[in-house]
Amino acid sequence: MACRERELLESEVKQTIKRWMELEDKAAAAIRDADPHFNESLAQAQRARAAAKKAQAALDDHVASHRCVSVAPEAGNKGG
Secondary structure (H helix, E strand, O other): OOOHHHHHHHHHHHHHHHHHHHHHHHHHHHHHOOOOOHHHHHHHHHHHHHHHHHHHHHHHHHHHHHOOOOOOOOOOOOOO
């Protein structure tokens, strides 16, 4: 049986990583396009990275302390 808290934490990790990657792409485009506000784009990407790391740490802590079972991978997802 899967742990509901772990499922929620894994979902949060996926969402924060997705947001981070989107902001990284936005920052790269701002730099490439010589956007005068590229520093703000970089700062947003850095904050998103920190949020993703925090979410991953929360998941890792939960798994370490609860030793809960892994959530089954989604259909078509070869990763874990």
